[in-house]
Amino acid sequence: MLEIINLSYRAQDDNQDKEILDNINLKFEDNYTYVITGPNGSGKSTLAKLVMGILPASSGKILFNGMNITSLPINERAKLGISYAFQTPVTFKGLKIRDLIDVACGQKKSFDQICEILSKVGLCAKDYINRPLDDKLSGGELKRIEIALALCQEAKLNIFDEPEAGIDLWSFDNLIDIFNSLKNSTNIIVSHQKRILHISDYIILLKNGQIEKFGKKEEVVPLLEKRQCARLVRSK
Ligand SMILES: Nc1ncnc2c1ncn2[C@@H]1O[C@H](COP(=O)(O)OP(=O)(O)O)[C@@H](O)[C@H]1O
Ligand SMILES: [Mg+2]
Numbered sequence: 001m002l003e004i005i006n007l008s009y010r011a012q013d014d015n016q017d018k019e020i021l022d023n024i025n026l027k028f029e030d031n032y033t034y035v036i037t038g039p040n041g042s043g044k045s046t047l048a049k050l051v052m053g054i055l056p057a058s059s060g061k062i063l064f065n066g067m068n069i070t071s072l073p074i075n076e077r078a079k080l081g082i083s084y085a086f087q088t089p090v091t092f093k094g095l096k097i098r099d100l101i102d103v104a105c106g107q108k109k110s111f112d113q114i115c116e117i118l119s120k121v122g123l124c125a126k127d128y129i130n131r132p133l134d135d136k137l138s139g140g141e142l143k144r145i146e147i148a149l150a151l152c153q154e155a156k157l158n159i160f161d162e163p164e165a166g167i168d169l170w171s172f173d174n175l176i177d178i179f180n181s182l183k184n185s186t187n188i189i190v191s192h193q194k195r196i197l198h199i200s201d202y203i204i205l206l207k208n209g210q211i212e213k214f215g216k217k218e219e220v221v222p223l224l225e226k227r228q229c230a231r232l233v234r235s236k
């Protein structure tokens with residue numbers, strides 16, 4: 001469904017070219033859940049943004065269902081069935097949550113339908129429907145609304161960048177239920193969370209802009225756990 005071929009991203013840092021992603025090759029199959037993990041700054045968000053077209057590739061190719069989408073803008077990729085939820089949600093001055101839900105769903109939704117959409121992320125429609133999506137909402141509220149907006153697009157490929165960030169423990173169970181219910185789409189979740197790693201099918205471990213390991217969860221989780229133990233022993 002998604003194929004990434006020799007993908008690189010370079011940016012200017014202190015007037016020097018910095019290789020942020022270096023020759024990435026990956027293949028994603030239909031209806032599996034992939035978690036991208038790795039240390040801070042390893043390039044996880046950059047990879048997610050390149051797939052959505054939020055950042056332009058410096059070189060390489062991205063194929064979506066066989067179609068070369070490398071130079072397509074975000075809205076064209078969205079039309080093809082790719083959705084994206086930011087690590088730090090974007091706010092829109094003046095637009096109400098109900099308007100954004102209508103835009104994301106591609107049609108006007110009734111109060112009951114909006115209620116159903118928002119309840120998936122643990123929010124009550126009557127408290128939120130007429131609120132603007134601005135910085136008066138807490139980080140956790142913004143994050144939940146953004147996840148709801150991504151879900152109602154019913155995309156073939158969902159990308160979530162650190163969906164757990166800012167979400168309290170009660171809604172974390174909800175979040176896991178949401179990911180478990182996404183069976184008819186391919187899901188790419190950038191995360192450090194053990195519980196999210198455990199609901200994945202495959203894990204991509206990034207390090208310094210390269211793939212250190214790509215494999216089935218059963219293969220990669222023990223490796224990550226062993227490393228964490230080694231770190232704990234060293235820090236004693
Ligand atoms: N436009 C940019 N210019 C320079 N460096 C950048 C730019 N964008 C990202 N970086 C750097 O690239 C690295 C990877 O960033 P990012 O993909 O956000 O990491 P992650 O999501 O894994 O924490 C970081 O070191 C970050 O500082
Ligand atoms: Mg990130």
